Amino acid sequence: MENQKSGKLSLIVFSGDFDKAIAAFTLATGAAAMNREVNLFFTFWGLNIIRKDRGRKFLGNDILAKTFNFLMGGVKNLPLSRLNFLGLSPKLMTFMMKKKNVATLEELIEAAKALNIKFIACEMAMHIMDIKKEDLIDEVSEVVGVPTFLEYAKDGMTLFI
C-alpha cells in the first residue's frame, strides 16, 4: 500500500466467538481504512473464522480431531460469548445488524480481504487440531510461529481478542 502511515495494528484473534470476531474485524478494517498496516493472527478458536468450510465438517485424520472440528463448526457456527441460547443469538444478531444497516461479520471479512489485510495462522494451533493450510481460506498468506508473528507485530500495537 502506498504511503502507509505508522501505527501498525496486529490482532491476535484467539477467541472464536461471534461478537469478538466482529470486534476484531471492525478494528482491523477500520485501521486499514485509515491506511495503517494490519496483521490478523488467528490461533485456537480463531481458526474457526478462517476455515474454508463455513459449516460443520469432520476435518482431520483421527477420530478426536474429526469430532473436535465438527463440534466447533466454521464461520457460520460461531457462538456468542454470552447468552448464546444454543446458537440462536448469533443468527438474531445478524438479523438485527442487517436491519440497522450495520456491516455483518461476512461483510467485514470481505472488506478485510479487499483492504489487503494480512491473514496469518498459528502453526501450533493448526497442528493440535490437525488442520492444514489448504483447509483455510486462500487469503491466509502464511502459517507462522511466535517469532515470525512478533517480527510482523514489532513497533506496532498488538491486541489480544
Added chain:
Amino acid sequence: MANYFLDITKDHCPMTFVKAKLKVESMQSGDILEICLKDGEPIQNVPRSLEENNCTIISTEKEEDYYILTVKKN
C-alpha cells in the same frame, strides 16, 4: 480527470470510511469524488480517513440532513 460519486448515508462505522477508502483506491490521481454522508460519526471520521489516504478535501456542504463532501485524490 474523472468525477465519481459515493452514497454512504445508510452506512455505519467502519463501513463508512472503509467504502470511501476502497472507492478512492479505484480512482486515478487528480480524480474528484463526491460523497454523500450523514451527520455524526460519518462526517467526523470520513474526512480524517480520506486525508490519511492521500486526498485533499475541497469542500464540505451541509444539506438538510446530510453532507456533501468533495475530495480530490492527490
